[in-house]
Amino acid sequence: MRAGRYTVGAIAALAALIVAGCGGDDGGGTTTGATTAAPTTAATTTSTTTTGAAGEGKTTITMTDFAFSPDKVTLTQGDNTIIGPNKGKTPHELVVAKTALAPNALPTDSSGDVVEGKLDVVGEIADVDPGKTKHTDFDLEPGKYVMFCNVPGHYKAGMYGTITVQ
Numbered sequence: 001m002r003a004g005r006y007t008v009g010a011i012a013a014l015a016a017l018i019v020a021g022c023g024g025d026d027g028g029g030t031t032t033g034a035t036t037a038a039p040t041t042a043a044t045t046t047s048t049t050t051t052g053a054a055g056e057g058k059t060t061i062t063m064t065d066f067a068f069s070p071d072k073v074t075l076t077q078g079d080n081t082i083i084g085p086n087k088g089k090t091p092h093e094l095v096v097a098k099t100a101l102a103p104n105a106l107p108t109d110s111s112g113d114v115v116e117g118k119l120d121v122v123g124e125i126a127d128v129d130p131g132k133t134k135h136t137d138f139d140l141e142p143g144k145y146v147m148f149c150n151v152p153g154h155y156k157a158g159m160y161g162t163i164t165v166q
């Protein structure tokens with residue numbers, strides 16, 4: 001019985017894929033046989049099996065104009081995925097540097113932007129457009145870190161925070 005169900009499901013999913021692949025709403029009539037078997041659920045089940053890298057934890061740090069939320073984050077050493085949704089109206093980024101400096105005391109240039117070359121940058125979530133979400137995997141050793149957005153003017157506007165790894 002199970003084998004039979006799977007076959008029907010697989011065929012239905014295949015049919016759904018083929019139909020979708022052909023680009024949607026040109027001509028009706030061709031799908032008559034497949035529509036009965038609820039192919040949508042089958043398709044969703046297959047696509048959710050992704051993610052799950054070796055990460056110990058996933059942490060979401062939301063970016064707005066011009067702040068991180070939360071702006072004080074504690075993580076466990078090792079693999080960490082930081083997910084950065086941008087809920088602001090301008091592009092943002094999240095740069096992580098290992099330093100004991102206070103987040104508001106980083107080395108800056110004459111326009112007030114952080115000089116990343118003077119810091120031990122361990123990674124970043126780069127160029128996140130408004131309404132988008134990106135993530136980056138970090139392998140973090142214990143210590144003090146800062147995060148900041150180095151889009152021109154954003155650090156000066158207060159877009160920074162701390163990350164403690166323990």
Ligand SMILES: [Cu+2]
Nearest residue numbers: 092149151154
């Ligand atoms: Cu920013």
